[in-house]
Amino acid sequence: MLSDLRYAFRQLVKNPGFTVVALLTLALGIGVNTTMFSVLNALVLQASHAREPSRMVAVFRTSPQSQEWPHSPANFYDYQRQNTSFEQLAAFSWTNFNLAETGQPAERLSGMSASGDFFTIFGIPPALGRVFGPRDDEAGVGQVAVLSNGFWRAHYAADPGVVGRIVRMDGQPVTIVGVMPPEFDNVTYWGHVDLWRPSALDGPSRQIRNNNWLQVLGRLKPGVTLGQAQSEADAIAGRLARDYPQNNAGIGLRLSPWSAVTTGDLSRRISWLCMGLAGFVLLIACANLANLQLVRMTARIREHAVRIALGASRMQLIRQLLVESVLLSAVGGVLGIWVASWGAKLIGGEVYITGVQGLDLPINGNVLSFTLLASLATGIAVGTIPAWIASRTDVNAALKQGARGSSGDRSRHLFRQALIVSELALALILLTGAGYFVRGMQRAVRADQGWRPDGLVIASISLPFNPSYTTDAQCRAFFDKLGAKLAGLPGVRQSTVSAYLPVSGFWRSSGIAVEGRPAAARGKEPLVYYNSVSPGHFDTLGMRLIRGREFTDADRADSRNVAIINETMASRLWPGGDPLGKRIGDPDPAHPDWLEIVGVVNDVHSTIEIVRRPDTPFQVYRPLVQTPSQFVHWFNVAVRSTVPEATVGSALRAAVQQIDPDQPVYAIVSAPESMKQMTGGLSLTGQILGVFALIGLGLAAVGIYGVIANLVAQRTSEIGIRMALGAQAHDVLWLVLGQGVRLACIGTAIGLVCSWGLVRLLIAIIPAIPGGDPASVAAVAALLVAVALFACWLPARRATRVDPIIALRSE
Amino acid sequence: MPQPLLKLDNVTKVFLTDEVETHALSGIHLQIEKGEYVAIAGPSGCGKSTLLSILGLLDTPTDGTYVLNERPVQGLTPAERARIRNREIGFIFQSFNLIGDLTVYENVELPLTYRGMPSSDRKQRVEEALEKVGMGHRAKHVPSQLSGGQQQRVAVARALAGQPAVLLADEPTGNLDSKNGDAVMELLQSLHRTGSTILMVTHDTRFARHADRTVHLFDGRVVEESVESKE
Numbered sequence A: 001m002l003s004d005l006r007y008a009f010r011q012l013v014k015n016p017g018f019t020v021v022a023l024l025t026l027a028l029g030i031g032v033n034t035t036m037f038s039v040l041n042a043l044v045l046q047a048s049h050a051r052e053p054s055r056m057v058a059v060f061r062t063s064p065q066s067q068e069w070p071h072s073p074a075n076f077y078d079y080q081r082q083n084t085s086f087e088q089l090a091a092f093s094w095t096n097f098n099l100a101e102t103g104q105p106a107e108r109l110s111g112m113s114a115s116g117d118f119f120t121i122f123g124i125p126p127a128l129g130r131v132f133g134p135r136d137d138e139a140g141v142g143q144v145a146v147l148s149n150g151f152w153r154a155h156y157a158a159d160p161g162v163v164g165r166i167v168r169m170d171g172q173p174v175t176i177v178g179v180m181p182p183e184f185d186n187v188t189y190w191g192h193v194d195l196w197r198p199s200a201l202d203g204p205s206r207q208i209r210n211n212n213w214l215q216v217l218g219r220l221k222p223g224v225t226l227g228q229a230q231s232e233a234d235a236i237a238g239r240l241a242r243d244y245p246q247n248n249a250g251i252g253l254r255l256s257p258w259s260a261v262t263t264g265d266l267s268r269r270i271s272w273l274c275m276g277l278a279g280f281v282l283l284i285a286c287a288n289l290a291n292l293q294l295v296r297m298t299a300r301i302r303e304h305a306v307r308i309a310l311g312a313s314r315m316q317l318i319r320q321l322l323v324e325s326v327l328l329s330a331v332g333g334v335l336g337i338w339v340a341s342w343g344a345k346l347i348g349g350e351v352y353i354t355g356v357q358g359l360d361l362p363i364n365g366n367v368l369s370f371t372l373l374a375s376l377a378t379g380i381a382v383g384t385i386p387a388w389i390a391s392r393t394d395v396n397a398a399l400k401q402g403a404r405g406s407s408g409d410r411s412r413h414l415f416r417q418a419l420i421v422s423e424l425a426l427a428l429i430l431l432t433g434a435g436y437f438v439r440g441m442q443r444a445v446r447a448d449q450g451w452r453p454d455g456l457v458i459a460s461i462s463l464p465f466n467p468s469y470t471t472d473a474q475c476r477a478f479f480d481k482l483g484a485k486l487a488g489l490p491g492v493r494q495s496t497v498s499a500y501l502p503v504s505g506f507w508r509s510s511g512i513a514v515e516g517r518p519a520a521a522r523g524k525e526p527l528v529y530y531n532s533v534s535p536g537h538f539d540t541l542g543m544r545l546i547r548g549r550e551f552t553d554a555d556r557a558d559s560r561n562v563a564i565i566n567e568t569m570a571s572r573l574w575p576g577g578d579p580l581g582k583r584i585g586d587p588d589p590a591h592p593d594w595l596e597i598v599g600v601v602n603d604v605h606s607t608i609e610i611v612r613r614p615d616t617p618f619q620v621y622r623p624l625v626q627t628p629s630q631f632v633h634w635f636n637v638a639v640r641s642t643v644p645e646a647t648v649g650s651a652l653r654a655a656v657q658q659i660d661p662d663q664p665v666y667a668i669v670s671a672p673e674s675m676k677q678m679t680g681g682l683s684l685t686g687q688i689l690g691v692f693a694l695i696g697l698g699l700a701a702v703g704i705y706g707v708i709a710n711l712v713a714q715r716t717s718e719i720g721i722r723m724a725l726g727a728q729a730h731d732v733l734w735l736v737l738g739q740g741v742r743l744a745c746i747g748t749a750i751g752l753v754c755s756w757g758l759v760r761l762l763i764a765i766i767p768a769i770p771g772g773d774p775a776s777v778a779a780v781a782a783l784l785v786a787v788a789l790f791a792c793w794l795p796a797r798r799a800t801r802v803d804p805i806i807a808l809r810s811e
Numbered sequence B: 001m002p003q004p005l006l007k008l009d010n011v012t013k014v015f016l017t018d019e020v021e022t023h024a025l026s027g028i029h030l031q032i033e034k035g036e037y038v039a040i041a042g043p044s045g046c047g048k049s050t051l052l053s054i055l056g057l058l059d060t061p062t063d064g065t066y067v068l069n070e071r072p073v074q075g076l077t078p079a080e081r082a083r084i085r086n087r088e089i090g091f092i093f094q095s096f097n098l099i100g101d102l103t104v105y106e107n108v109e110l111p112l113t114y115r116g117m118p119s120s121d122r123k124q125r126v127e128e129a130l131e132k133v134g135m136g137h138r139a140k141h142v143p144s145q146l147s148g149g150q151q152q153r154v155a156v157a158r159a160l161a162g163q164p165a166v167l168l169a170d171e172p173t174g175n176l177d178s179k180n181g182d183a184v185m186e187l188l189q190s191l192h193r194t195g196s197t198i199l200m201v202t203h204d205t206r207f208a209r210h211a212d213r214t215v216h217l218f219d220g221r222v223v224e225e226s227v228e229s230k231e
């Protein structure tokens, strides 16, 4: 074995040309796969850290409309009390905290409010200080915070002295009690979190059943299966639905292994897709290597014949060649890791998570094991077939006639052609996949979304739930002042304050009743998205009023409650009729809170719909001042201005400071830029697929070049003879090119058929991508054929320069 | 007065390799009439193959003129030279040079294909040529299934099929044993009798006696021309 290794090493050093090309191919093939695996590993496989993650379970509320809804506090506490399956069950929600430290401008932090068992469920001890527990979660306590490692480093320069420090948060003093270790950052799961605080709900809040915002996570007791826990959850959900039909009719509880929810479904599917397509790149690389190996086998046929004649067994011969191949791929794997360390940096730098750019994609033990496996598999796959063919060397023929004309030639040749055809087919699949994805994305982003993003600057503000902003009146006073300030900003022509903007889509939905129509069954009411907007909203966004009127300053908190609905809702609920003057309201007959429809506007779509299907096409707008303030503590500002975005931003900040110095304005960005960030992951995917496709195309081109060049080299004397017999240059050109054309056509045909499958898969993964783009498929197929022909043309042209005089030379 | 079929005037060929000049041919004058059978003899390395390659338009002289069929051939484009090779010249090589992937039939057909001849005409010509060399029954075989002598007969058929003005043979028996070699020589002789013009290179003066005339080369020069007396 050791001597095999030594001999293999000598062989590789002896053929530097082959070795270099093979190593480059391997470095690319394995590098691309290692890179993608590091992405998959970070985003999916090791996305989140917890002790014994297999016992962790996410609990969702289900309804006819969604499988992933959050819970109300009352339901959560009932479930926590009644279940016997979970060791602990915790509720949490994403919250923004406004941090105001003396002498510094107010800052908005992203954080989570969680119930007392939250940290116990994860079982990861803090890096500094302590975590909070059930005792901190009691009402009126809770003035503590645990920092994330990232925030601690960024904001406090990793100062261990922060533990025990008291800061002002949402206008209250809060003690920092601990800092979590880096692995608890879990960005792919919950985004960039700066800190965790106990939710410390008071008694009345724990009784809320008509408002759902809590995510629920639990740790199963040892030995309890997910199935058992699910049966128990079904029983509890049934009881909750029976006891509180008002709020719980039609609901269910769905348990899902935590590992399945730590990464967004779409990210997971896309990560796997990319991994799979990276595998195609490796396959192309393997086919190339197998081809190169076959060429070498042909050249070494006499060596093998001699070895066999000297008594080497077939196994020994195969082993020798396999050792060589595995040695080569091992070195290629090391280079691949080097390539991947670059690739991971490049990709990681482009990832956006909750608006923050950059994600660490470590090349850790998991990734290295993958690389090792991939390299071994490559070495064995690439080595076996040529070794097997070589081991069948016809000793007599080889020793007698030398390298040419032995019977193995034909099967070897067929095999090489099959390899090239598959390389081309794989390259075409990659090309169509990338082309389809990129074109689809372009069309999805450019599609008319029913509003005009250019020239719009947007920003977010979130009012804390503290004594300054508890009542509707307090919040509305803030809106009034803000509206006035916005109108006075320099260069601002139009402005709006609204709960949601179509950039990030609508996030509050609810069932409705239509006045005068029989009530729909509980849980089966038509679902609508609610948005609450200030006067001028539709104008500012460039939407169209189709019927009726817009909201005006005359729509006051104490005037008649009105609503504007979208076109689709109007035509579906009042087909052929007039919705103006009709009333919609809450399905609860006890307090329907009727809203009179005063207008119809066009439908708007959100960029986010590319990744997240809307639950309903119905959209209802209400005046901001008529909306209960609990729904609009977090809201958006949009201004259409003639001055640059940065100027608008600072003016906006200053304006809000004047209203309340504790309130930060954040996420100030132009609408087109925000849309770009929203689809950043998909664009990045498109770029990654594009790079795969180009590498695949390049490798396939090198492959077909190699085969045709080798063919020309083998047939030089034949070509000379043909030229001596009077073949013209174009006869020779076609003789060679014809081979390439044939291979390219077969490869393209097979590739097209398989591409169709890939496109189906893409559509299944990202349904929002517009389908049917025969032009781009035709274009990439043409590109592939053109590249293949160019790769063949180089050796073909060389063939036409063969000197026919060689025909006169014997041997 | 009828012009000779081939006419070389003061042809020289100098090879330049690694700054070393090899004078492969120096001042060759040679005329070959239609219907002649000429042998070119001389020791190895004296320039026989070089002379043949110039005559066969595989190579160009460094100096001097070459008139083939009343047409000066210097300055022709590679495409025109290929056309002339295809129509006027039939090559017979020492190592047969059949194409291994093609059948006997296809090998013989090859020069006709390059001429763009319709396939029915080709078929007739190929069959005729194969009959002439006695290989008609092996049309479907591939070269590796034939003996050396048979392969060379197929090569002769390939040279004949195009009905060229002249057959150029470079040591056609060099790779054959004496029995097969004799058979090929007989074949050439019979072709000569039926009117073919043949120019054959050999280093073996024994075979030269079949020819009407032998040109002796030495060190790139014609040292002697002898006319065989027919027995």
Ligand SMILES: Nc1ncnc2c1ncn2[C@@H]1O[C@H](COP(=O)(O)OP(=O)(O)O)[C@@H](O)[C@H]1O
Pocket: B015, B016, B017, B022, B023, B024, B042, B043, B044, B045, B046, B047, B048, B049, B050, B051
């Ligand atoms: N392509 C070439 N480059 C350099 N020298 C050559 C080349 N072809 C032939 N020669 C030289 O020219 C001389 C004549 O060669 P050749 O015509 O092949 O001789 P012959 O066929 O009589 O044995 C030899 O010295 C040979 O080495």
Ligand SMILES: [Mg+2]
Pocket: B048, B049, B050
């Ligand atoms: Mg010679």
